[in-house]
Amino acid sequence: MVTWFENQIPKVVLAPSFVALLIFVYGFIGWTAWVSLTRSRLLPKYDLHGTIQYKKLFSSPRWDTAMENLLVFGVLFIVISMCLGLLLAILLDQKIRVEGALRTIYLYPMALSMIVTGTAWKWIMNPGLGIEAMVRSWGFESFSFDWVINPDMAIYAIVIAGVWQASGFVMALFLAGLRSVDGEIIKAAQVDGIPNWRIYSAIILPSMAPIFLSAFIVLAHLAIKSFDLVIALTGGGPGYATDLPATYMYAMAFSRGDLGQAASSAMVMMGVVFAIVVPYLYSELRAKHD
Amino acid sequence: MTDFAPMSPAATQNRNSDVQKLALRWLLFAMLGLFALFYLMPLFVMVTTSLKSLEEIRTGSLIAFPRELTFEAWRTAWSGACTGIKCEGLQPYFWNSVLIAVPAVLLSTGLGAANGYVIAQWNFRGANLIFSLMLFGCFIPFQVVLLPMAMMLGKMGLAGTIPGLILTHVIYGLGFTTLFFRNFYVTIPADLVKAAKVDGAGFFRIFWSIFLPLSLPIIVVTVIWQFTQIWNDFLFGVSFSQAGTQPVTVALNNIVNSTTGVKEYNVDMAAAIIAALPTLLVYVVAGKYFIRGLTAGSVKG
Amino acid sequence: MAPILDIKNLYKNYGATEILKDINVAIEPGDFLVLVGPSGCGKSTLLNCIAGLEPITGGTIDIGGRDMTHVSPKDRDIAMVFQSYALYPTMSVAKNITFGMKVRGVDQATQERKLAEVAAQLQIEPLLNRRPGQLSGGQRQRVAMGRALVRDPKLFLFDEPLSNLDAKLRVSMRSEIKKLHQNLGATMVYVTHDQIEAMTLATKIVVMKGGVVQQIGTPAEIYNHPANLFVADFMGSPAMNLIPARTRRNGKALQIEIERAEGEPMVLEGEHSGELPADIILGLRPEDIAEAGFRSGQKVQAAECRIDLVEPAGADTYVVSELGGRQVTARLHAETKAQPGAMLDLAFDLGKVSYFAPDTGKRLN
Incomplete structure (x- = not known):
């Protein structure tokens, strides 16, 4: 019947994407999950051996470092980006004439590749010729800023670059949120004689809770997936001081040839x-739906 | 004349609060300016460093303007810098990125538009489930599909090829492009499709004559989003390419981290700027749409 | 004459929910059928089923003598006007109107001739090159009508076409639609939740509630002889008074007893040949209760009632009194001397009365 065929067209159009989704996303997740339960090394093996890879993973000091780094990096990156982004948004919300230009300046890092960001900050923070050398040449001979090559501090160098890249985006989100607050509520508060900072803290910010949530989700997602920034800035080093789960997984998959470890670390990330x-x-x- | 009138307490207070207001205003501008410097500094350092000679970099200050402009570093970065064993600069890899990004952006945008149209306007049983599955798919860390994708590309004979990278970017970009178009089309009243059906138009005619002409803003947003994502990608690039098919980000990383010879910081910076130029250009030209994509990608639904 | 639209035993389910239950409606060529009911009663769904935009679960739909139950909308020879107008936003007014012909491959000359005809008929010639976004609500409404008219279909379908217009424009568009119907002699099916629109436009009304047809009839039938309490309450403004009462037989005479706020219950002499239950609901429209002495007739009976509220409305004055525990509205002449709190003799025209069963809500006379 003609109408029957007509009714199938939308399904036919969606079908290739659906099949791709099933195979390349959900099928592949299943494959990785399966392999994470095997003894696969260089080549995948399909005999299940329980949680042996996960035991190995959690007893590996390198993975420990990676998870610790993720925690430090994630918390600092999210908290600082949120605070900075919120501060910038509130500052920009004060009816500034050059707002457009400033917004463009604060946000442009988001258009850059993490590799570019990493390259730039690696150069700026390089102790021999970067900020350290610059400040020393001003006469502060004992000034030291060697975070990129200092195993204890390198992760904080990554935080700086990450915040630089992402905080403008948080600013944009928050600014849109500030602007979407009902103007009449603010007018009513002003008529009531409530000071500006109280209007922000008691009325505007609480109404932006959903935006805080989405900013948090996006930043957390960025933090967990962070791979390029670490590769470009420190290469995971010194040693594996700045390894993150993403770099650990990559190292296991492509340089160490340990598919079981790669798969299980990817599953933990997911x-x-x-x-x-x-x-x-x-x-x-x-x-x-409601 | 007010100048000679004795000042009332109220007037003094006014004067005081005016001064306070002015001071606050200056503080505000000072803070905004300082932050602007913070964000601009790396770009400034990149540009000035790329225009200095190595000698000047070694002797001069990080933030000093170049004493003598030289474009030597740019020339090297474009056509002479070494990425591992080869020394042909960024140029071939820049074109690789173009060859990957252009078809991948077009395909994923086109498919996303068709998917979004179906999900938003031709709702059938299960369409919402498919959409939810796609949405969850947007959020997976790609590490979890990296290994099977590498094997799949090998089986398809696409390992290390540009078509392989195109396929990868199209598949893993579909979730977001579908989301963009679906959220745009869902705001269009369903009566429009009904009216067109009564007028005798079918699925494709309605899409082509009615929905596509409406879609320019969301097409721009999607194209910019996808282009930025694909151009800036590193993970897929480094995992699924081989010498000769690497995208520009991978080549840039190789140049910067190549251990042979003298470290040429000016070349590194020039190369970084070259790699960043297309997306920066897009941002400057169409910043409004860029931001809209970013916020649409994060504020779902 | 053969019916031009014939719906038989139509059922429509969404999953387990029944949206439409056993709908049977038939109309003749030239009829103006109005589907009316509160929101969610299924009237728009029924219209969409007639158009073929929604598949049906059971039953048949014939249009022009052909079974169209499974035919796609474009082949049903219908045209439709939507509540939101659904004008194609990127096309000019002219393109909006000719799109259907273009899709069907009608030649350019015919398209232009018909466009000119319709534009003249609706007086929208100056708008032809504009985009829908540049039009006012009333102008969009006209364009939407033009898009339907140009098709010259067997059946016009209207889905609440006036509900997005302001009150004044709605009234003038209403009479234009009525004129159009009279001039074209076309068959129309029209959905609305506005019972005044239904009364003024229809040659035949279908009152619906909860997916079930409550009554089918001419506007006069529906107004004067509502089939149940729902129809009685829904059609007419102000609504029909529905007063709880008791009946008793006094020989041949029927006595109807109604509680008053003050004093003894009032007793009216009714006339009904059949059996009536002891408790009934008495339906009287406000215009069938008048000030005593201003209404004459065999079956008019007066009783003294306390007036609680006086609402002058210009042409008439409405007064409210409590009878049978309900607020009962009477429509008096404008110059009445009625005062709130005072007693007034009201005349009840029992010639127009409806009796309903309180339990089933069904009409008894």
């Missing part, structure tokens, strides 16, 4: 991402 994202997406989808 677990962390989903622990953060799934409740959020679930509530979003549900809110939409």
